[in-house]
Amino acid sequence: MTRIVYLNGDYVPAEEAKISIFDRGFLMADGVYEVTSVLDGKLIDFAGHLARLERSLSELGMEMPMSGEDLLAVHRELVARNGVVEGGVYLQITRGVADRDFLMPEGLAPTVVLFTMSMVLKGSPKAEKGLSVGLAEDLRWARRDIKTVQLLYPSMAKTAAVKAGFDDAWMVEDGAVTEGTSNNAYIVTRDGKIVTRQLSNDILHGITRAAVLKMAAEAQMVVEERAFTVEEAKAAAEAFVTSATTFVMPVVSIDGTVLGDGKPGPIARRLREIYIEESEKLAV
Ligand code: PMP
Numbered sequence: 001m002t003r004i005v006y007l008n009g010d011y012v013p014a015e016e017a018k019i020s021i022f023d024r025g026f027l028m029a030d031g032v033y034e035v036t037s038v039l040d041g042k043l044i045d046f047a048g049h050l051a052r053l054e055r056s057l058s059e060l061g062m063e064m065p066m067s068g069e070d071l072l073a074v075h076r077e078l079v080a081r082n083g084v085v086e087g088g089v090y091l092q093i094t095r096g097v098a099d100r101d102f103l104m105p106e107g108l109a110p111t112v113v114l115f116t117m118s119m120v121l122k123g124s125p126k127a128e129k130g131l132s133v134g135l136a137e138d139l140r141w142a143r144r145d146i147k148t149v150q151l152l153y154p155s156m157a158k159t160a161a162v163k164a165g166f167d168d169a170w171m172v173e174d175g176a177v178t179e180g181t182s183n184n185a186y187i188v189t190r191d192g193k194i195v196t197r198q199l200s201n202d203i204l205h206g207i208t209r210a211a212v213l214k215m216a217a218e219a220q221m222v223v224e225e226r227a228f229t230v231e232e233a234k235a236a237a238e239a240f241v242t243s244a245t246t247f248v249m250p251v252v253s254i255d256g257t258v259l260g261d262g263k264p265g266p267i268a269r270r271l272r273e274i275y276i277e278e279s280e281k282l283a284v
Contacts, residue, residue: 004081006074006114011081014115023111025094029150030104031111032056033092036075037121037244038084039276042283043075045244048207056147057093065093065110072284078116087118088245092149121245122276130252130264131168131241134161135230138171138178145201154181168241170254176227178202183243184209185251187228187236188267195232198225208242208275215274221267230255238265240272247279248272 003014024030034053037044050068057064064071075089096108136157141150154171158181161169170185171178178197179185184206186196194216199205216223233239238259239251248271250264259265 001083003115004078005116006078006112008109008112011077017113019111019113020097022097022099023094024096024098024108025092025111025149027100028102029148030060031092031094031149032060032062032147033090033149034147035088035090035244037088037247038079038116039086039121039280039283041079041085042280043072043079043089044279044283045207045211046072046075046284048210049244052147052205052207053091053093059143059146060095060148061104062093062095062110065112074114078114082116082118084116084118086121087116088121090115090117094149119245121247124246124249126167126246127249127264127272130250130262130268132166132253133180133239133241133251133255134164134166134169135255136161136169136171136181138173140171143201144178144203145199145205147204157181170233172230173202175229177230177233179204179206180241180243183241183246183249185233186240186242187233188238188240188265189232190235190237192237192267193222193224194267195224195226195228197227206242208244208247211279212242212248212271212275215278216271219270219274221271234259238268240265240268242275248275 004011005014005017007017034049036049092113094111096110098105140153157169177185233254234257241249250268252262
């Protein structure tokens with residue numbers, strides 16, 4: 001079955017969706033994106049992704065191309081047309097098409113692209129085994145809070161980590177972990193506290209992070225939002241990452257140091273269950 005994608009107002013077969021070589025997304029990475037996961041054909045944390053999209057656009061001086069309601073309708077239409085039961089919807093908005101110029105042109109019609117991805121999320125075998133993460137110096141730009149399509153460095157870091165035999169990498173700045181290449185990073189201290197870096201321009205403000213921290217607090221878990229060092233991470237009782245498409249994913253080793261018994265820890269497992277259960281209830 002050919003995949004139907006959305007491009008600037010039209011639903012078209014993927015192979016017919018074409019954009020200009022002068023698109024600023026292509027020439028300058030002048031665009032932002034969101035990935036919303038789908039469970040049982042419904043969208044998870046949609047309101048959070050919409051709010052962050054609006055913020056990312058506004059930080060780059062762009063406007064929402066359509067209302068939130070209309071964007072939701074496009075997401076739903078694509079999920080329905082492609083029969084997606086479990087997976088995600090990728091959305092990208094670029095400033096649009098113009099002759100190459102460092103000066104950002106004003107008033108362009110944005111390029112709006114959405115496509116679906118079918119994936120196994122709930123029953124992911126990786127959640128049973130846990131991830132091994134390597135480490136990479138965080139060499140990204142200083143506005144990591146804006147979800148731009150400028151993903152070259154995290155892509156290089158993940159590729160190097162996988163070549164070195166890890167599943168992913170955690171990025172490190174001044175000895176402290178910022179986040180994973182495409183997820184937020186957490187440790188659980190030996191006295192049971194969940195520690196994750198505080199929000200700032202240094203990390204992406206994960207939508208899953210916000211939901212998981214709220215659920216952790218409701219489950220009487222202790223959360224500390226602060227930077228943690230690589231040494232602290234290696235000495236932790238357990239660790240995990242969060243993102244829209246991995247939910248809560250246990251981490252069982254960091255840079256070759258095995259945490260605990262090398263199996264997903266009880267807090268990560270519990271949070272994964274809670275997150276999936278609660279998100280399914282709130283899905284739209
Ligand atoms: N940090 C980075 C660098 C990411 O790329 C992502 C996922 N795109 C996240 C964190 C997790 O964000 P979310 O929970 O909104 O998917």
